[in-house]
Amino acid sequence: MTLLRKACCAFAINARRYSSNVQNKKPPKILITGGLGQLGVECAKHLRGKYGRENVILSDIIKPTNEVFNDGPYIFADILDFKGLQKIVVDHRVDWLIHFSALLSAIGEQNVPLAVRVNIEGMHNVIELAKQYGLRIFVPSTIGAFGPDSPRNPTPNITIQRPRTIYGVSKVHAELLGEYYYHKFGLDFRCLRFPGVISSDPPGGGTTDYAIAIFHDVLRKGHYECYLKPDTRLPMMHVKDALRALSEFLEAPSNTLNRRVYNVTSMSFTPEELTDKMIKHIPDFTITYKPDSRQDIADSWPQVFDDSEARRDWNWKPTVNLDDLVSLMIKEVKEKIVANGF
Numbered sequence: 001m002t003l004l005r006k007a008c009c010a011f012a013i014n015a016r017r018y019s020s021n022v023q024n025k026k027p028p029k030i031l032i033t034g035g036l037g038q039l040g041v042e043c044a045k046h047l048r049g050k051y052g053r054e055n056v057i058l059s060d061i062i063k064p065t066n067e068v069f070n071d072g073p074y075i076f077a078d079i080l081d082f083k084g085l086q087k088i089v090v091d092h093r094v095d096w097l098i099h100f101s102a103l104l105s106a107i108g109e110q111n112v113p114l115a116v117r118v119n120i121e122g123m124h125n126v127i128e129l130a131k132q133y134g135l136r137i138f139v140p141s142t143i144g145a146f147g148p149d150s151p152r153n154p155t156p157n158i159t160i161q162r163p164r165t166i167y168g169v170s171k172v173h174a175e176l177l178g179e180y181y182y183h184k185f186g187l188d189f190r191c192l193r194f195p196g197v198i199s200s201d202p203p204g205g206g207t208t209d210y211a212i213a214i215f216h217d218v219l220r221k222g223h224y225e226c227y228l229k230p231d232t233r234l235p236m237m238h239v240k241d242a243l244r245a246l247s248e249f250l251e252a253p254s255n256t257l258n259r260r261v262y263n264v265t266s267m268s269f270t271p272e273e274l275t276d277k278m279i280k281h282i283p284d285f286t287i288t289y290k291p292d293s294r295q296d297i298a299d300s301w302p303q304v305f306d307d308s309e310a311r312r313d314w315n316w317k318p319t320v321n322l323d324d325l326v327s328l329m330i331k332e333v334k335e336k337i338v339a340n341g342f
């Protein structure tokens with residue numbers, strides 16, 4: 001290849017990479033893995049609104065509903081199949097990868113070998129893929145990446161991380177691997193540590209899921225049995241804020257990011273505090289408490305998350321507080337109940 005042709009190729013590759021600084025930019029082509037979970041479908045809707053329907057490809061190993069299938073591009077992608085992932089990136093000319101596939105905290109403890117494969121081997125595949133094809137890659141981490149030795153109130157961005165769940169261990173592994181690829185190879189790795197994300201969609205088996213299940217059970221049956229003690233404080237965020245954080249962070253110019261991994265949060269509350277707010281809208285429901293193994297996980301996690309570095313570096317600011325969250329969830333879960341006919 002002549003020098004001129006090499007230079008042209010390099011220019012073509014760079015020109016295809018999206019930069020939020022460039023005016024009249026071409027939207028990025030985005031692939032979401034593990035896209036049929038709690039966050040993926042809403043994330044695709046949010047990003048399609050921003051970058052166009054055809055530019056956001058949702059993928060998973062699950063058969064999609066008609067609604068998901070009709071909403072925009074959907075394909076099969078197993079994150080354990082490296083060649084299959086290569087083919088998708090090449091065929092669809094993917095620029096950004098949002099890696100959601102994972103087994104969450106409570107589910108991971110029930111099947112550790114599978115969690116190791118999906119969460120750790122899967123991460124090896126997507127990070128190599130991102131390096132090979134020069135992709136911007138977003139991997140969510142979690143409050144579960146901290147453990148009993150970490151300060152819990154507040155938990156800063158940089159501190160001791162010794163999680164006691166396979167989920168947490170796999171997320172610390174993802175954070176460190178991503179930072180390593182950034183420093184070693186210049187990979188554009190970006191990671192947010194989310195708190196419990198609250199939405200009306202069914203949760204994937206995490207420890208913060210009670211704050212979703214309580215709305216479904218109370219509105220359907222008038223009663224909820226909580227698997228955490230009433231005073232268990234955990235950081236939380238409505239999905240609207242989580243997706244806005246994700247897309248603002250993905251668009252932040254690289255030179256504003258002092259880190260590749262940031263804490264983000266909106267609020268912290270206990271089951272008792274959530275119930276007190278809900279009673280104002282639904283006065284006659286009941287709640288009982290029967291803590292199970294998820295209590296031990298929650299007791300090792302942050303109570304209040306310090307996201308001051310995200311606020312400073314890329315202007316992160318939550319907009320949904322606990323009162324808003326309760327109003328939104330009651331409205332959205334009621335709509336789901338009407339739509340599903342029960």
Ligand SMILES: NC(=O)c1ccc[n+]([C@@H]2O[C@H](COP(=O)([O-])OP(=O)(O)OC[C@H]3O[C@@H](n4cnc5c(N)ncnc54)[C@H](O)[C@@H]3O)[C@@H](O)[C@H]2O)c1
Binds near residue numbers: 118143
């Ligand atoms: N939901 C939260 O509260 C929360 C909080 C912090 C971080 N996160 C992170 O955000 C991401 C998405 O979370 P979620 O709640 O949507 O999870 P979820 O459990 O609801 O969805 C995960 C998806 O991964 C898919 N998956 C499993 N094995 C796969 C494989 N081999 N190939 C491809 N896909 C596979 C599943 O089919 C599922 O649809 C996860 O990485 C999670 O750790 C979520």
